[in-house]
Amino acid sequence: MAREVLRVLVLLAPLFGVFSENKHNGFYDYNVKTFDGETVSLKKYIGKVSLVVNVASECGYTDEHYKELTALQNELVQKEQPFTVLAFPCNQFGEQEPHDNHYIQEFASSEYKASFPIFAKIDVRDRDAHPAYEFLRRSTGQEPQWNFWKYLLDGSGNVINEWGPSISVSQVKDEILKAIQKLKNTHAEL
Template identity: 50%
Template sequence: MVSCLYAECFLLAVFFPLLQVGAKNKGGLYSFDVRDIHNQVTSLEQYRGKISLVVNVASECGYTDEHYRHLTEIYNELTIEKNEPFTVLAFPCNQFGNQEPDNNEEILKFAQTNYAATFPIFGKTNVAGRNPDPIYGYIKDSFHSEPTWNFWKYLIDEKGVVINGWGPRVTVKDIKENIVGAIKKLKTKSHGEL
């Protein structure tokens, strides 16, 4: 009897944390907490119900200017002007070529001064390798790929599920049709539920 109880406790101790991780992942990307650009813990739950474009950004990359300009344009057009259920979620990363060496405050100033970026920018994050931030671990596990350079873009649906992903050679303008299509699909679903 005692040995059975011990075995049950052992199994719970080993598998309960795994069940919790699985339960968290069932909530999709929006079930995670992250650090914002001011190093405060914030929940991605506030973006549930929207289509999100998750991007690992860098300030000193050859792709920086084009991507920041296009990210700002699409965010301004879809989110601010048209009030669509869409957002850009930018995660600065210094893992590729040391191209995001600045601190969070300098990163935010760079994005706002040079590109008038108003989309959410989070704290510096590891997006690949052995210890990625949990949201990028989730992306890797669900999409079976991880960023190999700056400006990987992942399209996330309203439930936090990864729809698609593209590397840095694919521009934001190249995927605008995919973004607009995901928004239309979401709005069609929403109207059907009324």
């Protein structure tokens, strides 16, 4: 009997974070796939403020968001700011991202000159959500309700804020710049 109880506890432990070797402290603790299927760690973005966005090629928000995401990425990288956009294509909202990963990459590159990372297509909500997006949901209590949902992360991968698609990238730029400045101030104090 005691052996069976112990077995059940060991099986349930990961659900409650007990004895878990897979404890994730921030978004950057996760691995994702590139558009060509290579597994990569998000740890390489530690020390940068990131704007995580679920993107789609055939959405009413596509043109405005891709243009603004690209402009913001280019501006801040040119100014050597610790920032990046991290894009995750998703087909869960109105099936507005029906294309494969290579098409999505080519579309964003050729149509918008997107220079930020665009990862492999994933689910961002419900029970099949990628674990990194599950982390975002747990952190904010809010999972994406549509394409171009945005999460702002600090340099450790913790969520600062989140916005839906009706809030443009330009509307959140000041908050992004404040997060960058706070990160730089923290590093200057060390």
